[in-house]
Amino acid sequence: MSIVLVGVNHKSTPLAVRELLALSDDACATGLRSLVDGEIVREGLIVSTCNRVEVLTETAAGRLNETTERVIEFLTRANELPRSEFEKDLYLHTDDQAVRHLFRVASSLDSMVVGEPQVLGQVRRAYSIALEAGTTGRILNRLVHHAFRVAKRVRTETGIAANAVSISYMAVELGKKIFDSFAGRTALLIGAGEMAELAARHLVNAGVSNVLLANRSEEPARALATELGGTSVPFSRLTDHLSRADIVICSTAADDYIVTERMMRAASAKRRNRPVFFIDISVPRNIDPAVGKIPNVFVFDIDDLESVVSSNIREREREAQRAELIVESEIMQFQQALRALESGPAIGALKQMFQDIARHEFKRQRNRLGPLTAEQESGIESLLLSTVNKLSHPMLSQMRHSSDASDAEIIEAWRDIFDLED
Amino acid sequence: MRSLLLAVLAAYVVAAIHAVLAFINKRRALQRVSEAALVTGFLLHTGALAADWIIDGHYPLFFLRETLSFLAWTLVASYSLILFRYRARALGTFILPLVSFLVFIAAVTHSETAGSTNPIAVRDTWLFPVHTTLLLFAYAAFFVVFIASVMYLLQERELKLKTFGAIFHRLPSLTTVNEIATSSAAIGLTLLTVGIATGMLWASSRDGRLWHNDPKEIFAALTWLLYVSLIAYRSTAGWRGRRAAWIGVAGFALVLCTFFGARMMGGYHVFG
Numbered sequence: 001m002s003i004v005l006v007g008v009n010h011k012s013t014p015l016a017v018r019e020l021l022a023l024s025d026d027a028c029a030t031g032l033r034s035l036v037d038g039e040i041v042r043e044g045l046i047v048s049t050c051n052r053v054e055v056l057t058e059t060a061a062g063r064l065n066e067t068t069e070r071v072i073e074f075l076t077r078a079n080e081l082p083r084s085e086f087e088k089d090l091y092l093h094t095d096d097q098a099v100r101h102l103f104r105v106a107s108s109l110d111s112m113v114v115g116e117p118q119v120l121g122q123v124r125r126a127y128s129i130a131l132e133a134g135t136t137g138r139i140l141n142r143l144v145h146h147a148f149r150v151a152k153r154v155r156t157e158t159g160i161a162a163n164a165v166s167i168s169y170m171a172v173e174l175g176k177k178i179f180d181s182f183a184g185r186t187a188l189l190i191g192a193g194e195m196a197e198l199a200a201r202h203l204v205n206a207g208v209s210n211v212l213l214a215n216r217s218e219e220p221a222r223a224l225a226t227e228l229g230g231t232s233v234p235f236s237r238l239t240d241h242l243s244r245a246d247i248v249i250c251s252t253a254a255d256d257y258i259v260t261e262r263m264m265r266a267a268s269a270k271r272r273n274r275p276v277f278f279i280d281i282s283v284p285r286n287i288d289p290a291v292g293k294i295p296n297v298f299v300f301d302i303d304d305l306e307s308v309v310s311s312n313i314r315e316r317e318r319e320a321q322r323a324e325l326i327v328e329s330e331i332m333q334f335q336q337a338l339r340a341l342e343s344g345p346a347i348g349a350l351k352q353m354f355q356d357i358a359r360h361e362f363k364r365q366r367n368r369l370g371p372l373t374a375e376q377e378s379g380i381e382s383l384l385l386s387t388v389n390k391l392s393h394p395m396l397s398q399m400r401h402s403s404d405a406s407d408a409e410i411i412e413a414w415r416d417i418f419d420l421e422d
Numbered sequence: 423m424r425s426l427l428l429a430v431l432a433a434y435v436v437a438a439i440h441a442v443l444a445f446i447n448k449r450r451a452l453q454r455v456s457e458a459a460l461v462t463g464f465l466l467h468t469g470a471l472a473a474d475w476i477i478d479g480h481y482p483l484f485f486l487r488e489t490l491s492f493l494a495w496t497l498v499a500s501y502s503l504i505l506f507r508y509r510a511r512a513l514g515t516f517i518l519p520l521v522s523f524l525v526f527i528a529a530v531t532h533s534e535t536a537g538s539t540n541p542i543a544v545r546d547t548w549l550f551p552v553h554t555t556l557l558l559f560a561y562a563a564f565f566v567v568f569i570a571s572v573m574y575l576l577q578e579r580e581l582k583l584k585t586f587g588a589i590f591h592r593l594p595s596l597t598t599v600n601e602i603a604t605s606s607a608a609i610g611l612t613l614l615t616v617g618i619a620t621g622m623l624w625a626s627s628r629d630g631r632l633w634h635n636d637p638k639e640i641f642a643a644l645t646w647l648l649y650v651s652l653i654a655y656r657s658t659a660g661w662r663g664r665r666a667a668w669i670g671v672a673g674f675a676l677v678l679c680t681f682f683g684a685r686m687m688g689g690y691h692v693f694g
Contacts, residue, residue, distance in 0.1 A: 179595065179597050180598050295663055308584065
């Protein structure tokens with residue numbers, strides 16, 4: 001048997017092609033049913049997201065080319081797309097490589113933004129579709145569950161998903177660093193730009209209690225205020241509102257400073273120097289950089305946020321190197337589990353066969369033994385079984401040993417000797 | 423009692439190492455090991471102190487060895503309270519290695535036998551143990567103020583400069599460390615005030631004088647003044663942040679002078 005993975009992702013293929021290849025849930029299910037024939041392709045699973053389309057199969061030994069051919073044919077048929085469009089972009093991974101690839105995908109090491117949490121859910125979804133379609137079996141079930149385990153280990157043992165990598169989340173993260181919790185805090189939105197709105201939404205989700213909106217034209221502010229569960233306040237009395245706000249998000253089209261150092265000094269004194277966190281997403285800037293020199297006032301403009309985000313991305317990539325080590329060690333563990341899975345039935349069958357011989361012989365000779373009590377009868381049976389087990393034990397453990405060492409020739413020899421089914 | 427103290431040391435070292443590793447790797451499992459070891463160590467330590475008291479026949483806070491061990495015990499108690507109240511685990515990374523070090527010194531130091539002051543002489547009064555116990559707890563509280571202040575300053579600096587190092591993501595928030603520093607300073611000052619008062623009371627009952635002009639007394643008075651000003655400064659205009667944190671750091675330097683410096687300069691307070 002062999003594990004084969006054929007597919008494209010955001011690194012191998014441009015979006016224009018990926019979007020043509022993408023499959024709906026239903027298309028995945030019907031496609032899997034036609035692809036898996038139980039003989040050449042024995043098990044199958046399709047992961048289709050905006051960043052990747054991958055077909056994972058468990059294939060009979062030595063049928064690699066046929067499998068690849070079938071998968072390409074399937075992708076051509078399912079999308080009515082000439083194969084020349086995408087064939088050159090396809091990557092093919094087999095066995096350990098395929099296992100490694102799936103582990104990396106599930107752990108979000110293969111994602112565009114390393115550590116993003118969605119991909120694991122997408123793999124879960126792909127698995128449940130295949131499960132429903134009945135195209136997974138012994139090997140893929142084991143493999144996918146192992147992949148979930150790897151993803152969990154990577155998430156808990158490395159900082160791969162630790163720090164915010166988008167500007168609006170960054171606002172929440174820095175806010176937490178200053179205020180610990182947002183309960184009872186007030187956010188002031190100056191201007192109603194799209195980015196400010198997004199950041200405000202994140203803050204509300206994170207628990208900010210009050211939202212104040214100040215906008216030059218009051219209509220859009222009022223609309224957004226009802227949406228966010230906040231209050232619209234007059235723009236002209238900004239200094240008053242500043243003294244109430246713990247977090248200020250500013251994004252207007254004004255080409256001058258809206259919050260000046262003098263305004264903020266007054267506001268800061270009024271709020272007894274409690275800390276204030278400014279996020280200035282407007283270009284040109286609306287908050288005088290000198291405001292940041294006031295004690296306990298922290299001002300972040302768009303450039304500051306972007307540089308923090310990119311340093312967080314670098315930090316994630318460093319953590320990803322640690323995650324790769326986890327993946328490698330898990331591949332070894334999976335290999336071992338797989339070997340046990342493969343040789344387990346053969347060894348079990350052999351043991352069963354020996355015991356059956358013993359029971360059969362006992363039954364054959366039973367008549368010649370004359371009347372026996374129930375204890376005597378079970379005594380003889382256990383005598384026979386334990387003799388058979390003791391005699392076969394060294395052999396069976398030798399078999400297990402060679403299957404752990406994946407010595408294919410010896411395993412084959414054992415099978416030949418005892419005439420075992422594959 | 424040496425063997426019991428060594429067991430305490432082992433538990434604290436395990437707790438310290440796991441706290442540092444948990445801080446670096448951000449692993450919950452390591453933190454749990456650290457906390458379990460800490461609880462074990464603290465219980466053994468309490469037992470060791472009680473055993474000392476019963477066997478030696480005097481309150482186990484007189485010789486340097488005892489003082490260091492007792493100080494470590496107060497630090498662990500303070501850290502446990504902070505852990506319980508604020509879940510500020512990062513403090514352990516800095517407190518527990520110090521605790522281990524103090525217990526180590528205590529374990530390798532031999533009891534002074536030919537001291538100029540016999541513990542028997544201070545045995546009759548309850549004032550002396552109260553005086554020393556309160557002051558050691560005050561020192562522990564001021565150490566917490568110091569650590570929290572340093573954490574505040576580091577983070578405030580990084581927020582102002584907008585460059586975040588590895589340590590930034592591992593420390594408690596500004597609000598939390600500010601709260602820890604403020605409440606610890608208030609508790610520490612209260613303990614220090616009562617501690618100094620009982621000391622004076624005891625001294626006056628001994629030789630009729632409240633004040634001996636001894637270096638330890640002078641440093642203690644300075645320390646007291648500094649923390650009073652810190653509390654006053656914090657309460658006058660609300661959140662004081664950076665400057666208050668600097669006072670917290672400076673205050674601890676004075677505490678160190680009180681604790682060690684005075685010992686070296688001699689005077690009335692010849693012991694621990």
